[in-house]
Amino acid sequence: MPVASLFRSRLPRLLATALLCTGALAQEGPQMGLRRLELTAGMYRIDAQMALSPQERQIGLMHRKDMPAQEGMLFVFEQPATQCFWMKNTLLPLTAAFIADDGTIVNLADMKPQTEDSHCSSKPVRYVLEMNQGWFAKRGLKAGARLGGAPFAGK
Structure with missing residues (x-):
């Protein structure tokens, strides 16, 4: 087979691979394979997926059609900063808990699905935990409550 024909036959696959490697190909489904912790x-357990990389944090809980009550997603940033979230391509109503390094909830924000409204931490934080909307309220958890787990241990 001539080199030009060989290259043309493999071009679509090479291009798709290049796009995947650079993150330029948008993810169309929910990310379900993230590490968990x-x-x-208090007495409530949370099974949290961890969004660690910029791409994992950007996708977040987009495209999820449902999520069990005890599940959530913990967004972990390299350093404390004012963190702002929106709900583009997110189908579930969520509450974001903006969390200090020691696990203390700084503030909570209820977020409507599929909106681009910005919801921000009231002070610099490194962690944001998204849960189904109402999860914190139903358990009486407000700003000042403290979460436990490996990221907050010893702080």
Whole structure:
């Protein structure tokens, strides 16, 4: 087979691979394979997926059609900063808990699905935990409550 024909036959696959490697190809489904850890909020257990990389944090809980009550997603940033979240391509109503290094909830924000409204931490934080909307309220958890788990241990 001539080199030009060989290259043309493999071009679509090479291009798709290049796009995947650079992150330029948008993810169309939910990210379900992230690492998990257990967090606690008083007597309540949370099974949290961890969004660690910029791409994992950007996708977040987009495209999820449902999420069990005890599950959530913990967004972990390299350093404390004012963190702002929106709900583009997110189908579930969520509450974001903005969390200090020691696990203390700084503030909570209820977020409507599929909106681009910005919801920000009231002070610099490194962690944001998204849960189904109402999860914190139903358990009486407000700003000042403290979460437990490996990220907050010893702080």
